[in-house]
Amino acid sequence: MTLKLSRRAALVGGAALPFAAGLALGLGPARAAAEMKGASTPLHYRFSLGGFEVTTLCAGMGPMENPQETFGLNATPEEFAEVSAAAFVPADRSLNTFTPTVVNTGSELVLFDTGLNAAGTLAALEDAGYTADQIDVVVITHMHGDHIGGLATEGTLTFPNARYVTGAVENNHWAASGNENYERLITPIADQFTYLDDGGTVSSGITAMAAYGHTPGHFIYHLESEGQRLVLTADLANHAVWSIGRPDWEVRFDMDKAAAIATRQRVLGMLAADRVPFVAYHLPSPSVGFVEVDGEGFRHVPVGYQLLLNS
Numbered sequence: 085m086t087l088k089l090s091r092r093a094a095l096v097g098g099a100a101l102p103f104a105a106g107l108a109l110g111l112g113p114a115r116a117a118a119e120m121k122g123a124s125t126p127l128h129y130r131f132s133l134g135g136f137e138v139t140t141l142c143a144g145m146g147p148m149e150n151p152q153e154t155f156g157l158n159a160t161p162e163e164f165a166e167v168s169a170a171a172f173v174p175a176d177r178s179l180n181t182f183t184p185t186v187v188n189t190g191s192e193l194v195l196f197d198t199g200l201n202a203a204g205t206l207a208a209l210e211d212a213g214y215t216a217d218q219i220d221v222v223v224i225t226h227m228h229g230d231h232i233g234g235l236a237t238e239g240t241l242t243f244p245n246a247r248y249v250t251g252a253v254e255n256n257h258w259a260a261s262g263n264e265n266y267e268r269l270i271t272p273i274a275d276q277f278t279y280l281d282d283g284g285t286v287s288s289g290i291t292a293m294a295a296y297g298h299t300p301g302h303f304i305y306h307l308e309s310e311g312q313r314l315v316l317t318a319d320l321a322n323h324a325v326w327s328i329g330r331p332d333w334e335v336r337f338d339m340d341k342a343a344a345i346a347t348r349q350r351v352l353g354m355l356a357a358d359r360v361p362f363v364a365y366h367l368p369s370p371s372v373g374f375v376e377v378d379g380e381g382f383r384h385v386p387v388g389y390q391l392l393l394n395s
């Protein structure tokens with residue numbers, strides 16, 4: 085700033101020189117050194133979709149070391165390094181984001197997934213101008229801990245007025261698995277859930293689509309209002325370069341890796357063909373973008389101002 089001022093002052097000419105000289109001598113306006121704040125990112129991002137309003141919440145972020153232990157299990161280290169470098173991302177570390185999404189349909193406030201814990205999701209929800217008791221419906225895309233973790237804290241429900249929706253196949257898998265998170269977070273409210281089949285409806289304009297592989301009953305959700313469309317892709321593809329760029333790369337957390345790859349290729353192909361925007365749960369905030377076909381995979385195009393033009 086000082087440098088720019090000095091250059092500008094020099095260009096303006098003689099009259100400004102005493103001001104520039106004063107800055108250099110520390111005789112300018114008094115100012116304290118500002119504290120360093122650390123990196124930050126917005127906690128929410130909102131846009132219209134026909135008669136809906138959609139808000140993505142940044143409920144948390146976490147660094148990841150050695151990402152090839154998670155992504156690109158079937159790629160060589162050289163290939164992984166090459167693909168990363170070409171896309172301007174380091175190959176030895178990454179940053180994971182957790183993105184629940186709120187959809188206001190005009191008659192109901194619907195939350196998709198609940199984050200790792202209630203605290204992160206509630207902080208972002210509050211930042212977005214909503215309170216927990218306003219949530220009418222909680223939709224669980226699949227039952228990994230980073231999606232159901234925010235349902236309750238020590239037995240107290242986070243969203244006291246909500247009904248719950250999830251996929252029947254997903255629920256049946258986890259109910260039979262002896263999973264600790266399931267028994268702690270889902271079992272106590274099992275009778276408050278509606279269990280959907282592929283193509284089932286959460287509310288008008290919000291439709292479940294089977295996208296199996298990441299988990300046995302993983303659902304994504306198609307939103308359509310007044311002709312405008314958006315897909316919430318949950319954990320279909322969890323990295324812009326290593327998963328959207330290379331949908332054929334195996335991912336540690338995909339329970340059926342071959343099915344997950346086939347599902348990624350099918351759904352990303354649809355999103356590219358239809359040029360539909362989508363929200364990806366683990367992509368960097370605001371987690372919204374588009375895809376186009378690119379070589380062996382797809383290129384992720386992070387959202388610009390396009391959706392902010394919606395009305």
Ligand SMILES: [Zn+2]
Nearest residue numbers: 228230231319
């Ligand atoms: Zn996840």
